[in-house]
Amino acid sequence: MANLQPVRGTRDILPDERQRHRFIEETAREAAQRYGYAEIATPIFEFSDVFKRTLGDTSDIVTKEMYTFTDKGGDEVTLRPEGTAGVARMLISGGLAQNLPLKYFYRGPMFRYERPQKGRFRQFHQTGVELLGVTEPLGDIEVIALGAAVLDGLGILSKATLELNTLGNTESRSAYREKLIAYFNDYRTDLSEDSQSRLERNPLRILDSKDRRDREIITNAPEFSDSLDAESADFFAAVTAGLDALSIAYRLNSRLVRGLDYYCHTAFEFTTEELGAQGTILAGGRYDGLVEQMGGAKTAGVGWAAGIERLAMLAENVPDEARPIAIIPVVPELQTKGLAIAHDLRSRGFVIEFGYRGNMSRRLKRANKLNAKASIILGPDELERGAATVRNLDTGDQEEVPLETLADHLKQYS
């Protein structure tokens, strides 16, 4: 027999959770809209090169986590592990570069072959923003402010800490790289296997290691701030000054590096203590090198992505689903009349539940189970008079209401 379990690391999202996700997506979308970021959607799979050439061939994502397969036409494609590479590809293939700056918002599923655990799945969902074509620190400030606005809208800004770092420009990064290689070389054999292989190719990423022994060695590693040239230091100073001006609190974290190779200057993460090891809820930075690396014209970029599942675990103020009004015909002969009233009320925007079968008490029970606000009880005698009984299910009060004014009467329940 077929294996009917969902694939490991994937899950079904049932109505309550989907409602939470939708609230998060909508809160993020509305905030993005206020900042002038328009929603787009790119395909959930791309030619593998889109990710391989941009995420860096030493990144965890490319080396371990990609869902890659050859399709029936022989093309090698990958389910997207993140959103930025696809947006950069869209900018190039869509010839959108003449319209810079561009401001985009997206949401949707991402796929990474990781070890599933709390807050970590193989299919998960992100919402994110990208600001393309803005070289000024103003861009960094704006996208961070937008990230804070989203968390604020979800009622979780106070549970989150903004951690901030700079990865400097290319020159600063290569100077720092040399110092890091020299430092880590002394501990080469003590480093985890992963970090040993990062040492030559991308020593910065060792700073991101979660390995306990690596973390000890990292404690005394050289500080990036000592390698920043004047341009990089000025850029970062402008970013922090902007955040100060907006009263957005942050904590400098010189060990914060992004997992991907294309970042420069500002790197940031909003983290929380409330989700255990999976504490990063919204993360981003500047990626001025990405579009060029992919084969387009040099284009500045800065953005972030947030994990919807992790936000959903924290969000405080998720509104309840609209409570329905139940229509209850007391005898089977009134089923069609009930259906017609339901049809009319639904077309006027009311949320109407129509029990499909059963006697009145069974239908009332179901109405209560669905948390209905009111029930419309259709009995032959009232109908004779052109009326129905409306019962407030919270108070138990009921009154007879003429069908002509039923919609008006029900407004108190919408």
Ligand code: ATP
């Ligand atoms: P982590 O260090 O937790 O692996 P990451 O650096 O790989 O995170 P990003 O690529 O920056 O994460 O993705 C941005 C956000 O997407 C994360 O902060 C997190 O909220 C969410 N996220 C990333 N991977 C997963 C996953 N496998 N399952 C659920 N959410 C995820």
Ligand code: MG
């Ligand atoms: Mg990861």
